[in-house]
Amino acid sequence: MNPSARVQSRAIGFLLCVLLGLSGTAKAVDTQNAGDLQLVIVLSRHGVRSPTAKPGSLDVFSSKPWPAWPVPAGYLTPHGKQLMAMMGSWYRAYYANAGLLPLDGCVASPSLYVVADDEERTLESAHGLMDGFDPNCAIEVHPSPKNGPDALFSHDFTHASDADRAEAMAAVLGRIGGDPKRLALANAGLLDQMQTVLLGCQSGTCTPAQTAGKKILLDQDSSIAPAHGDGLLSIKSPLHNASTFAENFFLEYAEGMPMSDVAWGRISSLQLGQLLTLHATYSDIGLRTPIIARSYAGHLATRILATLQQRADVKPTAEAIGSNKAKIVFLVGHDTNIETLAGLLDLHWMLAEQPADPTSTGGALVFELRREKGTDHYNVRAYYVSQSMEQMRESSMLDLKHPPELAPIFIPGCSPATPGYGCPLNRFAGLVKQANQSSAHQ
Structure with a gap:
């Protein structure tokens, strides 16, 4: 069986398991409470890749040659794509259980939008996510260019003084x-x-x-x-x-x-x-040094904010990513995108087996937009999610009883002390705009 068929088979099997066992796992999912979920934005790093250095170039530092990889330098591996499919399956089950999405069947295109940096490892990671998220469905992955207003993941400093x-x-x-x-x-x-x-x-x-x-x-x-x-x-x-x-x-x-x-x-x-x-x-x-984080991530933060505001206002916005009817938006980039956006907003997290603020392959910084029940008030919640190192190594199947590691994030200057740390959307907008002010001349 070829790798893509294996991925598809595992994804379908996973969804069947969820269908049979979902009712017994609902209490394990924290997305059920704290308002009516409107939109999820997933800023994901690509999956496991080979080292970016030219093969053999690092041997001068080591007593033995570095191991060979099955793909060219910097490319996503088949194992890495399989892990991304598992994460895609988990996102689908997690947010189906939260009532945002149907558990199976193709998600209509206005409700789902996927964009990836236009490199092999990011584009293939996005396709891997969709192999698990929407098996047997044709999902368009929009490549993000290196330059211009739609360059979400690249950094152009040619005009820096x-x-x-x-x-x-x-x-x-x-x-x-x-x-x-x-x-x-x-x-x-x-x-x-x-x-x-x-x-x-x-x-x-x-x-x-x-x-x-x-x-x-x-x-x-x-x-x-x-x-x-x-x-x-x-x-x-x-x-x-x-x-x-x-x-x-x-x-x-x-x-x-x-x-x-x-x-x-x-x-x-x-x-x-x-x-x-x-x-x-x-x-x-x-x-994460603030001025560097602003220079790298200011534009991405502005686009993410516009996407949240577009959904709350239910009307198209030029700077938003995807349709105003979108329910889940996947942005597939690099660890630098997550690091710098987190540095811009002073976001921090911790997982069980790594140093503070890890940006693992396939891991993601996630923003949820929720409407307070019975009101027109919107809150933003953030968390970081990643397969554990062992889950990656062993290709451990993910489900609601065996989830990836998830860390809720407190948004400084905005989040209250209540669980979930929901930040009012208008205050979140103020944080993004204030953080970007110092980089307006760049």
Whole structure:
């Protein structure tokens, strides 16, 4: 059986299981309460991909060659597409149980809108989601261009000024004590662990033969400088390299490679979670710093807000994504899109087995629009959802009794203390507009 047929078969089987067992699992779903659900916007990262570096280019850092992948660099794997289909099936069951969607059958096109960045891994991830969400239905995936007003996921800094780049550089330096070397010094313990994994020898005990011809993490330059062309900053640091290596170990694990191939058999799943702190820390500095987050995600935030307002007003809006009749909108992009949008709005979450604010493959930042019963007042609720590392590795079937990990998000400056943290739509609009004010000149 080919991969697409397997995905379709699993998706159909999953929906049958839900049909038979839905009544006994309704209490496990938190979407039942806190108002009449009107719209869901899912900002998802693509699924498991191969490393983006050219094969063999990272071998200079390690004692052994990095493992081979079944697809070209940066492409979605068949396993990654299968996992996206499982997430699609879960979204369908979850929101059918919430009363937003029918449990089966094709969702009419005005109610469903799907857009993805126009790269292979994002487009194929969107198709994978729809394999699970709407099996046997022809769902159009709209590619988002790299430039222009419909470029939801790309970042054009060609018009950024020297002053913009200088301010971004100052903002980052101001977070790290003015010295780029502190990025590595503050994370020396984890960098030492990473070095041990890369070379297979303890720090200080490696022989000259083990290090001959190899690049050593802490020997790499540390600098922060304005970027040229399509970028704001160029950050060089041992932390940057280690972040890439930790992410690649995660991809090997999530892909289901034998543990002997995951970091060459030198780490456990627990140690992997610890090393991912290197990736989270670098992303926090390089993407969540407010001025950088605004520059990257300001346009996307404005489009998401317009989509929420369009649904509440029940009339078309030029900046909205999809129809004013849409009930669920899928936006399939990259971890940078989630990181920077979260940085713009100061959103944070935590899952059980990773550092704070993970942006796992297939994971998503989700916004729900709800109308308070008996009123014309609307609230926005946010959560982050992702399959666990083990669910990804084992291709564990998702259902309402065995869901992915889900973390409700408190929206600072807006959410109340009540469960669900519903933020009034008008106040959410104010937050987005205020956060974007400083980037209006870029």
